[in-house]
Amino acid sequence: MSENFDAVDVITAKRDKHELSDDQIRWVIDAYTRGAVADEQMSSLAMAVLLNGMNRREIATWTAAMIASGERMDFSSLSRPTADKHSTGGVGDKITLPLAPLVAVFDVAVPQLSGRGLGHTGGTLDKLESIPGWKADLSNEAMMRQLDDVGAVICAAGTGLAPADKKLYALRDVTGTVEAIPLIASSIMSKKIAEGTGALVLDVKVGSGAFMKNREDATELARTMVELGTDAGVRTVALLTNMQTPLGLTAGNALEVRESIEVLAGGGPEDVVELTVRLAQEMLQAAGRDGDDVGAALKDGRAMDAWRRMIAAQGGDPDAELPVAKHTEEILAPADGVLTQLDAYAVGVAAWRLGAGRARKEDPVQAGAGIELHFKPGATVRGGEKLMTLHTDTPEKFERAKEALEGGFTIAPEGSRPDLLPLVIDRIS
């Protein structure tokens, strides 16, 4: 980097609501990655961005600078087109598990670089690691081989991809600056563009269990990411989807793998099937393929075959028993009535406290911990019936999990109608 700037000048410029120049942005990202800008300076700049925002040019330059901090992958030698999906994170969001093999059935390669969970939202790698033998870490060569042979890979992003984002994301996590739309958009899109996928479908979650609590913010995030992707030559589309209530009937690692296998076997909860099929159709369309037959591939075993090959290719035993928690406790319906709300955030926090998630990134997770839901909002229940089953290896955690669920569900008098949002709220392209 030829020009030198002063970190304090960059911070005060954004603090005073000025636009940062392209050179200032390139310098600060590069200097931070090299360690020449200190964590306390970068966290101050991140807070200034959270409070005062960035315009489209600033976000594009920030994203490009994060991409330039590391390597770029290239899938152009593959014989098929590539498509990836990214979810902004939610409770019970296991869609990647059935989705990646389903899309691979249609001769589209799915290079799904995923993360581990932090806080109340689960991580795809934590879920798959509950399968005995399955390994998240693959070399770039092994990933390419698997994309060629199986067509789908779900693995950890290597350390070479957008290292500036890795450092900045860890800093944002402990400085209250995760929720800045320009920073979320550039963080997600720098990794996806560096990964080299040809097409990308974004699942932007809206509601209590998501980063974006309201539709306006989710729409702005989705638009920003679609613009970044499109400008970088990636065919990008976003769906805004409901995260007011958990997806499916499980939240927790092995519990979610079990539910995903039900979907791959042609069953499973309606909302998980609906979103899997819709996202697969969007990915296939973005990759230039016809997705009419997607639902059938879940029913007739083609997606299950691809799942089994994908798991086995990474050392996993698709026939192994999944881990089960040592202790369970039931939450019962307090009265007859209609379940009018079941809050995603409350369920996510309770599952996390049971051991399904981690507070620090080096903490282990319990494979069997989590929550099974026996009803979805809109269901009529009888007093004393099981509403949820809590699972953990550490029963001293039941009390704190139950505290998280207080106020997290409502049983209204019979005849009440819950105010339910559709699963897919909007599409932005």
Ligand code: URA
């Ligand atoms: N996921 C990311 O990768 N980055 C963010 O900033 C938020 C969610």
